Amino acid sequence: MPTRQQLERGFAKRLGTLSAKHKKQLTKLLGDPPDIANVPEEFWARVERETEQETAVALLIIMLSAGTSFAASRKKKITPTERLAGQLTLRQRLEQAAEERARKVSAGVINNAKRRLTVASASWADRTSRGLDLVDVDQRTTSVFGPKRAATIARTETTGAKFDGEETVAREIIGDEMVAVWVLGPCRHCEFCPLIAGTGREFWSRFVSKPPAHVHCCCRVLFGPPGTRTMPPPPVNAVRNAMKLSGVFGF
Ligand SMILES: [Zn+2]
Ligand SMILES: [Zn+2]
Numbered sequence: 001m002p003t004r005q006q007l008e009r010g011f012a013k014r015l016g017t018l019s020a021k022h023k024k025q026l027t028k029l030l031g032d033p034p035d036i037a038n039v040p041e042e043f044w045a046r047v048e049r050e051t052e053q054e055t056a057v058a059l060l061i062i063m064l065s066a067g068t069s070f071a072a073s074r075k076k077k078i079t080p081t082e083r084l085a086g087q088l089t090l091r092q093r094l095e096q097a098a099e100e101r102a103r104k105v106s107a108g109v110i111n112n113a114k115r116r117l118t119v120a121s122a123s124w125a126d127r128t129s130r131g132l133d134l135v136d137v138d139q140r141t142t143s144v145f146g147p148k149r150a151a152t153i154a155r156t157e158t159t160g161a162k163f164d165g166e167e168t169v170a171r172e173i174i175g176d177e178m179v180a181v182w183v184l185g186p187c188r189h190c191e192f193c194p195l196i197a198g199t200g201r202e203f204w205s206r207f208v209s210k211p212p213a214h215v216h217c218c219c220r221v222l223f224g225p226p227g228t229r230t231m232p233p234p235p236v237n238a239v240r241n242a243m244k245l246s247g248v249f250g251f
Contacts, residue, residue, distance in 0.1 A: 001069045004158065004185075004218075011058040012154035016147045018054050022047050023145035027137070033128040034137055036117040044114070048106045056095075056102035058154075059161045063094040066165030070223070076173050084172050097164045105157060113144040152215060159185070159212040163221055167210075170223035179228035182211070185218030190246035193219050195239050198231030207239055207248065214247045 002010075031038040064080055067090060071078040080091035088096075120140040127134055143149065170178050180201040184193055193213055196204040201221075211219040222228075242248075 001072070002065055004162065007062045007065060007162075008154050008158040011062065011158055012147075012151045014054055014058050015051075015153060016150040018050060019145040019147070019150050022050075023141050026145060027141055030117075030137075030141075033134065034121065034124050036114065036121045039117075044110055047113075048110045051106035051109050052099075052102045055105045055153075055157070056098045059098035059101055059157060060091075060094055062158055062161035063098055063165035063168075064091065066162040067094065067169040070166040070169045071173060074173055078169055078172070084168070090168065090172075093168055094165060097168070098161070101157070101160065101164075105153060109153070112149075116140065116144050155187075155218065156212045156215050159218055159220070160210065163210050166221070166223060174223060174225055177226045179224045179226060179230065181222045181224065181228065181230055183220050183222050185211075185220055187216065187218035190214060190217070190248075191242035192239065192246040192248050193217060195234050195242050199233045200230035203230075203233040206236070207243060208250075212249070214249055 025043065026039065027034075029039045029043055030036070068078060068080075078090060080094075081089050083089050084093055086093070117140070120136075124134050124137070167180075170180075182193075182196050182199055182204045184197045190213075192207075196207065196213075197219075207213075211217055211221060213219060
């Protein structure tokens with residue numbers, strides 16, 4: 001079974017290759033002097049579609065791997081073609097989840113790109129009108145479609161996909177009464193995640209719906225049978241303050 005790191009790296013590589021292609025095309029379309037107004041809507045539609053497809057494939061691989069590993073860790077075997085209680089097979093169920101998430105991710109990529117390039121275009125127009133050189137075109141397009149952004153998406157989305165895969169299988173194997181304990185992952189931590197670590201879903205779900213709690217969050221949730229021990233929860237005020245400091249989603 002591939003490790004989390006391997007899955008994340010595979011995702012980043014896949015997305016990075018696609019982004020490099022998009023950056024090349026974007027640079028050409030921006031024109032000289034570069035301006036987002038020169039980029040046709042058709043380009044954005046294609047980038048969104050291709051990002052969505054690539055992301056959906058990557059997420060499905062992670063979800064299936066996480067789900068089958070979880071089953072194996074509980075000495076159970078579950079195959080992607082197995083029917084779940086809700087009638088669909090495991091693969092069908094996870095495909096739905098992967099596609100739904102991929103749509104959100106690719107829409108986010110487009111929004112972020114347009115926002116950054118609109119700001120950049122204003123600065124390029126200003127510098128051009130003053131006869132100054134444009135020294136930051138490569139840096140600005142790389143910040144939109146570059147390896148760093150691909151790695152950030154891969155880190156954050158791997159966390160979510162692992163959760164989805166494991167939760168789906170855990171619900172099948174353990175049932176709805178399973179205990180879901182928040183566990184810190186192997187990355188640098190914010191103020192928020194360590195506070196909710198060890199607590200059960202009845203506590204952490206008051207603040208977040210699932211990991212990732214924020215961009216770059218690598219936490220996971222451990223699913224156990226009823227009676228699995230959880231830690232006593234910290235004061236709610238402390239958690240709320242930490243949310244503010246840590247850029248927790250939806251805060
Ligand atoms: Zn965190
Ligand atoms: Zn975290």
